[in-house]
Amino acid sequence: MSAAPTTARLGLLACEVCRLVSRAPPPGSDAHCPRCRAALHARKPASLARTWAFLIASMILYVPANTLPIMDTSSLFGTQRDTILSGVAFLWTSGSFVLALLVFFASIVVPLAKMLALVVLAGSVQLRAAWHPRTRTRLYRVIEFAGRWSMLDIYVVTILVALVQVNTLASIHAGPGAAAFGAVVVLTMFAAASFDPRLIWDALGEQP
Amino acid sequence: MSAPALVACLECDLLHRQARLPAGGEARCTRCGAHLFRSARPDANELALALALAASILFVAANLFPLLGLEVRGTRSSTTLLDAVRSLWDDEARAVAVLVFVTTMLVPAAELFGLIWVLTALRRGARAWGAVPMLHFIESVKPWGMVEVFVLGVLVSLVKLATIATVEPGVALYSFGALMALIAAAAAAFDAEAAWARLEAIR
Numbered sequence: 001m002s003a004a005p006t007t008a009r010l011g012l013l014a015c016e017v018c019r020l021v022s023r024a025p026p027p028g029s030d031a032h033c034p035r036c037r038a039a040l041h042a043r044k045p046a047s048l049a050r051t052w053a054f055l056i057a058s059m060i061l062y063v064p065a066n067t068l069p070i071m072d073t074s075s076l077f078g079t080q081r082d083t084i085l086s087g088v089a090f091l092w093t094s095g096s097f098v099l100a101l102l103v104f105f106a107s108i109v110v111p112l113a114k115m116l117a118l119v120v121l122a123g124s125v126q127l128r129a130a131w132h133p134r135t136r137t138r139l140y141r142v143i144e145f146a147g148r149w150s151m152l153d154i155y156v157v158t159i160l161v162a163l164v165q166v167n168t169l170a171s172i173h174a175g176p177g178a179a180a181f182g183a184v185v186v187l188t189m190f191a192a193a194s195f196d197p198r199l200i201w202d203a204l205g206e207q208p
Numbered sequence: 209m210s211a212p213a214l215v216a217c218l219e220c221d222l223l224h225r226q227a228r229l230p231a232g233g234e235a236r237c238t239r240c241g242a243h244l245f246r247s248a249r250p251d252a253n254e255l256a257l258a259l260a261l262a263a264s265i266l267f268v269a270a271n272l273f274p275l276l277g278l279e280v281r282g283t284r285s286s287t288t289l290l291d292a293v294r295s296l297w298d299d300e301a302r303a304v305a306v307l308v309f310v311t312t313m314l315v316p317a318a319e320l321f322g323l324i325w326v327l328t329a330l331r332r333g334a335r336a337w338g339a340v341p342m343l344h345f346i347e348s349v350k351p352w353g354m355v356e357v358f359v360l361g362v363l364v365s366l367v368k369l370a371t372i373a374t375v376e377p378g379v380a381l382y383s384f385g386a387l388m389a390l391i392a393a394a395a396a397a398f399d400a401e402a403a404w405a406r407l408e409a410i411r
Contacts, residue, residue, distance in 0.1 A: 004239065006221040014216035017347050018404040019245070021214040021223070035408050036340055091368070099367055102360075137219050137240040148354050151311065155361025156368065158308050161299055162292035163278045163285055163369065174301035182307045189351060201220040201240070 008202075013040040044196040051122045054191035058184050059115060065184045068177035071157050075170035083177060084108065084153060106152040107181075114143045114150075114188050121195060128203040140197045147192060150185045154178060215244050245401060252399035257327040259394035264320045266387040271313065273379035275362055280373045288380060289313065315353040316391060322346040323394065330403060335410045343403065350395070356388045 007014050013024045015033035024042070025031050031040035044050075069081035082090065084107050091100035117139050124136060157178050164172040213226040215235070219242035229235060229247035237244055249255070274286035287295075289312060296305035322342045329336035336342070362381055369375045 005223045007216045007223055008221055010223065012214075012216070012223070014218065014221075016218060017344055019215060019218070019401065020404070021216050036344065036404055038344060094371055096367060096371075099364060103364065133220070134240055137242065141219070141242070144351075148351065148357055149360075151354055151357045152361050152364065154304060154308065155312075155358050156365045158292050158296055158304070159276065159287070159362055159365035160368070161301075162287040162295045163276060163365075165285075165295050165299075174296055174299050174304055178301060179303045182304050186307070193351070197219040197240075198221040201222075 006201075008042050008198075013042060015040055043198055043202075044194060047194055047196040047199060048122055048126060050194035051118065051191050054187050054194060055115065055118050055122065058187035058191060061180050061183045061187065062111065062115070065177055065181035068180060069175035070153065070177040070181060071160065072173045072175050073164075073170060074173075081175065084181065087153070103152065103156075106149045110146055110150045111184055111188065114147050114192070117143045118188070118191050118195065121197075121200070125199045125203065130204050133200050133204055136200050137197050140192075140195065140200075144192050147185065147189050150188075151182075154182050154185070217242050217244060246399075248399035248402060252397055253327055253330065253402060256323065256394050256398040257331065259390055259397055260320050260323045260327070263387055263390035263394055264324065266383050266390060267317060267320060270380045270383035270387050273383065275378050275380045275384070276366060276369070277376040277378055278369060278373050279376075286378060311352055311354040312358045315349050316355050316387075318349060319346055319353055320391070320394075323398065326403065330406055330410075333410065335407055339407055343400070343407075347400075353391070355384065355391055359384050359388050 003009060007021060011024050012021050013031055014021050015036060015038055017038040018033060018036040020033055020035045022034050032038065033040055066084055069083055070087070071082045073080045073082065088100050088104045088108070091103060121136060121140055157174055160172045161174050164170055215224050215226050216222070217224070217237035217240060220237060220240040222237055222239045224238065224244060226245070227235065231247055233247045235244040236242065271289055274288050277284060277286040293305050293309045296308065322345060326336050326339045326342055329339065362384065366375050366377060
């Protein structure tokens with residue numbers, strides 16, 4: 001493969017904030033964008049280590065996020081504890097199929113797919129894989145966009161707790177699973193933001 | 209400015225020469241397909257400012273009025289967004305309360321304020337105090353503004369509650385719906401490249 005003209009190869013740096021391309025300073029000195037003064041890096045600093053750290057933390061918290069209740073509903077007839085999955089099951093059995101699918105997708109499919117995709121992305125860069133760089137870049141773009149939708153359940157709990165708080169008939173309280181689930185969303189967002197997709201293409205340049 | 213203007217792909221690092229685009233066109237990376245730049249209308253930032261001002265009015269309405277009202281056997285209750293955050297806080301779900309507050313109120317408000325702050329000054333040909341750190345800040349917090357997800361969350365709660373009680377959508381729900389559209393439109397209209405270039409020229 002012929003050497004593609006990249007900023008790294010030409011001794012240039014692109015600003016990630018204002019996109020200005022400027023000449024890289026001599027090694028050892030800190031680079032700042034001449035236009036917007038942002039710190040310049042050829043690649044995001046410690047990208048892989050940070051991605052793995054956030055990713056592993058999110059995987060650990062994924063367990064309490066799904067096993068602990070995110071919501072307790074207490075009424076005259078007793079207390080019902082809902083996890084993410086039992087919330088989806090409740091929607092399904094009560095006949096709201098579209099809503100059940102929507103919440104299932106946002107709360108279960110998206111976080112799992114995002115963590116899996118980040119493992120594939122960080123793992124393939126770690127192993128200097130050269131396969132399908134364009135597809136992997138596109139995968140990165142998709143998870144960066146889709147991750148936010150997992151916050152859906154957090155907002156639903158927020159509204160339900162506020163509306164059914166001190167009612168004579170029932171009250172709803174947030175469970176410990178909600179904090180764990182929120183942390184999973186935040187940590188996977190940090191993991192995705194730490195990953196530098198340019199690393200995918202750097203492995204290609206090393207091929208003879 | 210160095211000629212010819214170069215633009216680098218932030219996803220695969222490939223360098224491109226900036227070409228002139230047809231009106232409404234978008235340039236994508238030839239190697240990985242990532243977005244590079246758009247052809248912006250000359251008055252793009254005027255439009256962005258107008259949309260941000262309209263959005264800030266809706267932001268106030270969205271936070272003053274109730275989101276949803278609930279009636280169970282004659283007992284009525286309603287909640288605004290701030291009430292909801294406060295009841296989470298009182299419910300010992302403090303981390304969740306902070307997360308909701310930051311993503312639905314703080315970040316959208318900061319984003320709108322920053323945009324208006326920088327663009328009103330630029331419109332007069334001036335450089336707002338702290339314009340550069342403000343634009344950096346807007347850029348870095350953007351992923352944490354989640355008004356559109358919140359609107360969907362309120363709609364899901366509405367349908368969930370409708371099975372057990374009478375639920376009425378409040379003024380704030382409609383305001384949030386419109387706010388979501390206006391924030392997206394303002395962000396889409398905002399021509400960051402032009403703003404940076406003008407800020408540099410004024411210095």
